[in-house]
Amino acid sequence: MSLLFVLFLLHITTVAADQLRPAFYSETCPKAESIVRDVMKEALIREPRSVASVMRFQFHDCLVNGCDASLLLDDTPSMLGEKEALSNINSLRSFEVIDEAKEALEKVCPGVVSCADIIIMAARDAVALTGGPDWEVRLGRLDSLTAKQEDSNDIMPSPRSNASLLIDLFDRFNLSVRDLVALSGSHSIGQARCFSIMFRLYNQSGAGRPDPSIEPKFREKLYKLCPTTVDQNVTGDLDATPRVFDNQYFKDLVAGRGFLNSDQTLFTLKQTRTFVKLFSKDQPEFFEAFVEGMLKMGDLQRDQPGEIRRNCRVVNSRHEHILGVLREKLIF
Secondary structure (H helix, E strand, C coil): CCHHHHHHHHHHHHHHCCCCECCCCCCCCCCHHHHHHHHHHHHHHHCHHHHHHHHCHHHHHHCCCCCCCHHHCCCECCECCCCCCCCCCCCCCCHHHHHHHHHHHHHHCCCCCCHHHHHHHHHHHHHHHCCCCCCCCCECCCECCCCCHHHHHHHCCCCCCCHHHHHHHHHCCCCCHHHHHHHHHHHHCCEEEHHHCHHHHHCHHHCCCCCCCCCHHHHHHHHHHCCCCCCCCCEEECCCCCCCCCCHHHHHHHCCCCCCHHHHHHHHCHHHHHHHHHHHHCHHHHHHHHHHHHHHHHCCCCCCCCECCCECCECCCHHHHHHHHHHHHHHC
16 A cells, blocks of 8 residues: 555545534444443442543543643653643542443444544543433544643643633633633632642742632631641542532632632632522523533644544554544545
8 A cells, every 4th residue: 555545545544534414423323422431330330430530531621732632641752642731730630430431332333433532432421420410412523642731731731720821822722711610610629739839838839828719618628638748649529529520619709719720710710600690599500611611622623644542641543543544434
């Protein structure tokens, strides 16, 4: 097979990857979505926190060169992946859940379902299985052939980010202020590390004092959880109902009980406060906005060659890649 022909096929699969649609695997792997959901159900039973972790993969993957599962690639001698980027290292976890979903899919439909689509399905399932909305996802993505740690470092925000910075970041991806506030509601479930809030408790803005926006009783609770001598990998709940996807997160922000600085500033900034108040009073409105935001974020794509990885942590061998490209050409 000539190099020119291979490059032509790569172009074909790149173009086709933009054609996302519901029920994409209805003919090629009809049980794909139910298989992923079953894996997520098992993960929820085994460790409730894991589904919250998996849900956040969509955000950390899609904002860095589109939704292409570059996040899942392990480092190689010639490539620094995104797992140890500044916003991901010691923070993102539960990659094994995606591995389990991929393994289950490969047994039934080998070489058909992309890791990028697994992330999208699993994120939806994490929400639905913990009491949040359910929705129809658009599928048909390809997996990237590489990852770039520097791209993740340049794009992804830190827990110290404020709402103004987040508004600018989301605007770069045509995501609105409403999208930003709704998607921040992903923190309705799960936990975060003391590392992420030490500056809020002891040296906000370099003043040697705590963040004045923290409600006093909540601040005392955080002091006990995260004293200055704490192992900073100790975790705290992101809202008062960390295992239930609901609008409690926004009620907590209104009350000054946001765990992360990037969360609480959504209430202190006028542009985002309106939506925080709205979602704190109207859970169906939050759910609707969250689904819209997840769908918009899931549509982020970059014009680049791709494949269907057999193992989400590594790119396929050259032989597997060529066969995969041929399969995609036939599918489309």
